[in-house]
Amino acid sequence: GAVVSQHPSWVICKSGTSVKIECRSLDFQATTMFWYRQFPKQSLMLMATSNEGSKATYEQGVEKDKFLINHASLTLSTLTVTSAHPEDSSFYICSARGPPGNEQFFGPGTRLTVL
Amino acid sequence: GDSVTQMEGPVTLSEEAFLTINCTYTATGYPSLFWYVQYPGEGLQLLLKATKADDKGSNKGFEATYRKETTSFHLEKGSVQVSDSAVYFCALGTQGGSEKLVFGKGTKLTVNP
Numbered sequence: 544g545a546v547v548s549q550h551p552s553w554v555i556c557k558s559g560t561s562v563k564i565e566c567r568s569l570d571f572q573a574t575t576m577f578w579y580r581q582f583p584k585q586s587l588m589l590m591a592t593s594n595e596g597s598k599a600t601y602e603q604g605v606e607k608d609k610f611l612i613n614h615a616s617l618t619l620s621t622l623t624v625t626s627a628h629p630e631d632s633s634f635y636i637c638s639a640r641g642p643p644g645n646e647q648f649f650g651p652g653t654r655l656t657v658l
Numbered sequence: 659g660d661s662v663t664q665m666e667g668p669v670t671l672s673e674e675a676f677l678t679i680n681c682t683y684t685a686t687g688y689p690s691l692f693w694y695v696q697y698p699g700e701g702l703q704l705l706l707k708a709t710k711a712d713d714k715g716s717n718k719g720f721e722a723t724y725r726k727e728t729t730s731f732h733l734e735k736g737s738v739q740v741s742d743s744a745v746y747f748c749a750l751g752t753q754g755g756s757e758k759l760v761f762g763k764g765t766k767l768t769v770n771p
Contacts, residue, residue, distance in 0.1 A: 547701060577759075586662070586761040587702075587747070636701070647759065649694075649701035 545571050547639045549650035556627055557658055564622045564653045566637030572617035573639035577647065578610075581634040593620055617641075627657040660685045664748045664762035671738055671769050679733040679765050681722075681748035690751040691715075691724050691731040692759070697744045705733075705746070738769045 546569040556562050566576060575594050579587040591607075593599035593614035601607045609631075611623040620639075624631055634654050638647040665680040683691065690709045694702040706715030711726035720735045731748060748762040 549701075584763065586763045587759075589758060589760075592758070638702075646704060649703070651699065651701040 545569075545639075545641075545646075545648040547573075547637065547648045547650040549635075549637055549653050551653060552651065553654040553656075555656045555658065558628050559626055561623055561625045562627055562655060564624075564635055564637075564655075566620045566622070566639065566650055568618045568639040568641065568648070571639075571641045571648075573620075573641045574617065575640045576614055576620040577638045577640070578612060578620075578622050579636040579638070581636060581652070587636060590622075624655065627655070629657045631655065632657045660689070660750060660752055660760045662748050662750055662760055662762040664746075664765055666763075667745075667765040667767070669765060669767045671767070673740055673769055673771050674737045675769075677733070677735040677738045677742075677767070679746055679748075679767070681731045681733065681762060683729050683731065683748075683750050685729075685750055685752070685760075687752075691722070692749040692751065693720070693722055693731070693733050694747040694749060694761075695744045696747065696764075702747060738767070740769045740771055743767055743769045 550565045578590045581587045590605045591599045591601045599612035614620040636652040638649045640647045661684045692707045693705040695705045696702045706717040708715040708724035714723045722733045745764045745766045747764045749759045752758045
């Protein structure tokens, strides 16, 4: 089946620094990638949708200048959390969708802790 | 807006017990409905889905029926196994597909031998 990887699986950083998370579709071309955020005991919340080669579409309330998304190729999307603060600590999950079937395939997630 | 409500966990069962995890939704239009499963350390995997009213999705012994009249999509399994221990997420797809997924909070299931 389709496999999506994320790197790193966990990261700890100091407040004020930027962190980049990678999402890769390993065996298929992802025309669309999605980024979600999950707080403890909460549901996954969609942050943004990105199509290869175009700007990401952010959900209401998500700061596009803080959460930079780049989808430069059909197999790679990156999420950069800029000037991270403790309230950005969360579990970030990506998914990728491509033909056939248009099903979303999920990565294992990245745990971000900002000190 | 669209939303999904699923039963709070955690749920703990003995092997071979019957499982029900309730899920109800609020949506405009005609959403598709999904159940995803997340095993420890892994990404969410699609367990089953239904795209229209009265459809029944099934996979690995799990079933769920799209009930438009009660806006529900309850997950059931007749006899759970230890290997079914995981977190289960109910979700709806807006725009009739998986264009955007709206998730419930997840229900953690633990099955004891």
